[in-house]
Amino acid sequence: MTLINDNLLLLRRQEKSFSMSFVTLRRPDDFHVHFREGKLLQTVAPYTAAHFGRALVMPNTSPPVVSASTLSSYRLEIMMACRTYSFEPLMTFKIYPALSAAELKALKLAGAVAGKFYPLGVTTNSGDGVSDLKAITHILLLMEELDLVLCVHAEQPEVSSLSAERLFLKHFYWLVETFPKLKIVVEHVSTAEGVALVESLPPTVGATITVHHLMLTLDDVINDFLHPHLFCKPIPKTTKDKEALLEAAMSGNSKFFFGSDSAPHDRSKKENHQCAAGIFSAPSALACLAKIFEEADSIAALEPFTSEFGAQFYGLPLNESSIYLEQTDEKVPRTIEKLVPLAAGKSLGWRVADDLSAQRTS
Ligand code: DOR
Ligand code: ZN
Numbered sequence: 001m002t003l004i005n006d007n008l009l010l011l012r013r014q015e016k017s018f019s020m021s022f023v024t025l026r027r028p029d030d031f032h033v034h035f036r037e038g039k040l041l042q043t044v045a046p047y048t049a050a051h052f053g054r055a056l057v058m059p060n061t062s063p064p065v066v067s068a069s070t071l072s073s074y075r076l077e078i079m080m081a082c083r084t085y086s087f088e089p090l091m092t093f094k095i096y097p098a099l100s101a102a103e104l105k106a107l108k109l110a111g112a113v114a115g116k117f118y119p120l121g122v123t124t125n126s127g128d129g130v131s132d133l134k135a136i137t138h139i140l141l142l143m144e145e146l147d148l149v150l151c152v153h154a155e156q157p158e159v160s161s162l163s164a165e166r167l168f169l170k171h172f173y174w175l176v177e178t179f180p181k182l183k184i185v186v187e188h189v190s191t192a193e194g195v196a197l198v199e200s201l202p203p204t205v206g207a208t209i210t211v212h213h214l215m216l217t218l219d220d221v222i223n224d225f226l227h228p229h230l231f232c233k234p235i236p237k238t239t240k241d242k243e244a245l246l247e248a249a250m251s252g253n254s255k256f257f258f259g260s261d262s263a264p265h266d267r268s269k270k271e272n273h274q275c276a277a278g279i280f281s282a283p284s285a286l287a288c289l290a291k292i293f294e295e296a297d298s299i300a301a302l303e304p305f306t307s308e309f310g311a312q313f314y315g316l317p318l319n320e321s322s323i324y325l326e327q328t329d330e331k332v333p334r335t336i337e338k339l340v341p342l343a344a345g346k347s348l349g350w351r352v353a354d355d356l357s358a359q360r361t362s
Contacts, residue, residue, distance in 0.1 A: 028053070091110075150185070187259065190234040221236060
């Protein structure tokens with residue numbers, strides 16, 4: 001009996017290596033994530049820490065991360081929630097015009113790697129956003145000097161949501177010309193025009209691409225029904241935009257790297273007449289990416305996109321450990337506590353081996 005079992009096991013292993021049902025990946029980083037705060041943070045952050053070596057944590061918490069002391073206490077809260085993982089949060093702060101030079105230097109000393117620019121009112125907790133980019137010129141000059149990266153939510157306020165990114169893009173010419181050494185990231189780029197602009201600008205400009213913008217168009221969000229769990233900012237757009245993003249992600253151009261923009265909101269806030277923007281993608285992001293890259297016959301392009309280009313842009317060493325993606329029929333959980341993850345209830349054909357979500361289904 002044992003011999004039969006052993007032989008079966010051997011056969012399965014051989015089958016697996018023959019059909020390449022495992023993919024080894026240098027441990028990836030997520031260069032754009034929302035961890036929230038309190039109980040929600042405790043729930044969601046471990047899903048990122050289980051798969052990713054590092055994540056760039058967005059500062060649009062309530063209250064926001066705007067000072068060295070809020071940054072340090074937020075980092076501690078994240079590290080406590082992720083203490084069983086080998087995981088490093090990369091901290092950001094929210095840029096606002098009254099930020100003093102002394103506070104900016106203190107933020108740098110406290111370990112900030114980037115500042116996030118939110119135009120006024122364009123997304124979750126951006127009611128305190130900036131209405132005029134030029135009002136933060138003095139801050140951007142100092143960020144350039146201190147080697148702090150500028151992360152930009154690139155949407156023009158108060159215009160049609162389908163045009164918001166396209167209409168914002170002109171500001172990048174001014175940014176690049178005025179701050180030639182400042183590293184700038186176009187966050188969650190969502191249009192063909194955005195991709196083309198990033199390609200055309202100097203190497204100081206890169207872009208994050210989310211997994212949901214590689215999967216969705218507007219028709220997935222609104223067609224026969226409204227799908228609140230797929231509603232996010234910037235809104236997924238046309239097939240042409242999605243194709244440009246897929247091409248950029250798989251191109252091997254190191255300006256484009258992975259940032260999930262995993263942005264959890266409780267079901268009560270999503271399934272609501274004023275649905276909150278944000279997709280909780282952390283538990284299934286890598287499985288979705290494996291499916292997308294495999295289907296495009298580009299699985300070899302996955303590792304640079306998730307595990308190399310972002311670190312290189314931020315001047316960080318590559319992670320040394322690995323994760324394993326394995327083929328499976330397993331389905332993404334329908335819910336995780338009070339949250340609905342991306343691809344809920346679907347079989348993606350892939351999972352991260354030893355995935356935390358396997359233990360926390362409901
Ligand atoms: O959909 C989004 N949700 N886009 C953002 O830019 C912010 C995020 C959030 O914090 O909920
Ligand atoms: Zn975001």
